[in-house]
Amino acid sequence: MTSPIVRFAPSPTGRIHIGNARVALFNFLFAAANLGRFALRFDDTDFARSSEEFARGIEIDLAWLGIVPHEVFRQSERVALYADAANRLQRSGRLYPCYETQEELDKRRKMQQARGLPPVYDRAALRLSASDRAALEAEGRQPHWRFRLEPGVAEWNDLVRGPAHIDCSALSDPVLIREDGSFLYTLPSVVDDIDMRITHVIRGEDHVTNTAVQLQLIGALAPHAPAPIFAHHNLLIGAGGEALSKRTGSLSIASLREDGYEPLAVAALATLTGSSDNVHAVRSLGELAQSFNLSHVSRNPARFDPADLETLTHRTLALYDYDDVRERLEALTIVGRKAEPLWRAARGNLARFDDILTWWRVVDAEIEPIREDESFLQDAAQLLPSEPWDETTWAAWTSDIKTATGRKGKALFHPLRLALTGAESGPELASLLPLIGHAKALARLVGVRE
Ligand code: GLU
Numbered sequence: 192m193t194s195p196i197v198r199f200a201p202s203p204t205g206r207i208h209i210g211n212a213r214v215a216l217f218n219f220l221f222a223a224a225n226l227g228r229f230a231l232r233f234d235d236t237d238f239a240r241s242s243e244e245f246a247r248g249i250e251i252d253l254a255w256l257g258i259v260p261h262e263v264f265r266q267s268e269r270v271a272l273y274a275d276a277a278n279r280l281q282r283s284g285r286l287y288p289c290y291e292t293q294e295e296l297d298k299r300r301k302m303q304q305a306r307g308l309p310p311v312y313d314r315a316a317l318r319l320s321a322s323d324r325a326a327l328e329a330e331g332r333q334p335h336w337r338f339r340l341e342p343g344v345a346e347w348n349d350l351v352r353g354p355a356h357i358d359c360s361a362l363s364d365p366v367l368i369r370e371d372g373s374f375l376y377t378l379p380s381v382v383d384d385i386d387m388r389i390t391h392v393i394r395g396e397d398h399v400t401n402t403a404v405q406l407q408l409i410g411a412l413a414p415h416a417p418a419p420i421f422a423h424h425n426l427l428i429g430a431g432g433e434a435l436s437k438r439t440g441s442l443s444i445a446s447l448r449e450d451g452y453e454p455l456a457v458a459a460l461a462t463l464t465g466s467s468d469n470v471h472a473v474r475s476l477g478e479l480a481q482s483f484n485l486s487h488v489s490r491n492p493a494r495f496d497p498a499d500l501e502t503l504t505h506r507t508l509a510l511y512d513y514d515d516v517r518e519r520l521e522a523l524t525i526v527g528r529k530a531e532p533l534w535r536a537a538r539g540n541l542a543r544f545d546d547i548l549t550w551w552r553v554v555d556a557e558i559e560p561i562r563e564d565e566s567f568l569q570d571a572a573q574l575l576p577s578e579p580w581d582e583t584t585w586a587a588w589t590s591d592i593k594t595a596t597g598r599k600g601k602a603l604f605h606p607l608r609l610a611l612t613g614a615e616s617g618p619e620l621a622s623l624l625p626l627i628g629h630a631k632a633l634a635r636l637v638g639v640r641e
């Protein structure tokens with residue numbers, strides 16, 4: 192395959208949710224796996240609903256997931272190109288002015304439905320003469336503009352759905368330009384896909400019908416350019432089967448970040464849900480890209496259960512090496528010689544990244560020990576070996592305590608854990624003890640301030 196160029200084209204009318212992020216990830220991983228390029232293109236020609244703030248927010252959300260685009264475009268800055276394409280379509284007779292109001296169209300549709308006809312636009316405007324149009328405009332009506340579809344079946348080989356075809360005679364001529372002169376999504380999208388030499392359009396299956404229209408537009412505007420390859424993936428639905436919506440903020444990337452989930456857990460779950468691949472934790476997006484394959488995406492809706500993020504976050508953290516998280520630890524002021532061994536000891540015990548702070552306090556600060564069984568703890572303190580300590584110290588020490596007190600199993604280990612860490616459970620004490628060190632261990636056992 193020649194190097195692919197893909198795009199993620201959100202409208203900046205809200206923050207992105209996990210379903211939008213999934214589209215971005217599919218494109219990004221596809222580009223990464225095939226040494227291609229990924230463009231972020233803001234579909235912001237709907238000036239009333241789009242905002243620069245949402246656009247910035249989307250870039251932040253993508254960066255959090257590890258997605259950094261090669262290029263960023265804004266359609267609002269490219270309107271001249273769309274106007275030029277519209278002129279060309281007009282000149283070739285494919286774009287025609289229409290004057291119906293929404294109420295008139297609704298009424299016509301109802302009549303068609305009552306007669307059992309498909310609610311397809313009847314092209315009445317094509318039969319208007321120049322003087323009819325002049326009269327309508329004199330009434331104060333502004334035209335909206337429709338693209339005249341050719342009859343016939345649009346066909347393509349979809350990378351997810353296989354051979355796909357749509358009968359264009361069953362579609363209304365789509366409106367490309369509104370009464371106020373602004374462009375709907377369709378024309379700018381095609382103009383940009385041609386101009387940016389997009390090779391693969393990977394998007395949700397809610398766009399399948401658009402593809403039939405867009406293939407005709409590509410044919411009309413760039414008959415000699417190769418059409419992109421299309422892939423329409425299944426849509427993500429919530430655990431209760433509900434559709435996700437950008438406007439309601441459901442499962443927004445920003446809220447998942449605030450909840451402390453790992454970005455790679457979110458990325459892995461968003462990518463692997465609804466595919467034939469098992470959902471599993473990964474150490475990098477590169478690793479996810481290696482196993483990513485559009486043909487593994489299922490045709491059924493993909494049910495996303497946020498509860499899975501708990502386990503996946505826990506498993507993702509357990510996979511990280513110290514170097515993967517060094518900077519994040521530094522940001523929590525977890526530095527120095529204990530930082531790396533602590534990470535290795537505790538990474539398998541974290542529900543959230545910040546939980547590492549709990550264990551950092553255990554080895555580097557004062558804690559509130561839980562002191563049950565005072566006399567046993569005194570005995571254990573007596574037997575505490577002198578430093579230097581290493582990972583064998585715990586076994587040697589507890590074996591001495593066992594011999595001296597006759598205790599074994601939970602009765603032996605649990606009071607020690609409670610006193611040394613102040614917690615019921617946690618990382619292996621063999622790893623923690625040398626990091627806690629003699630002075631702190633002794634103070635916690637005998638109950639003096641550290
Ligand atoms: N702005 C469109 C959307 O968010 C883009 C669709 C496409 O990828 O062409 O659904």
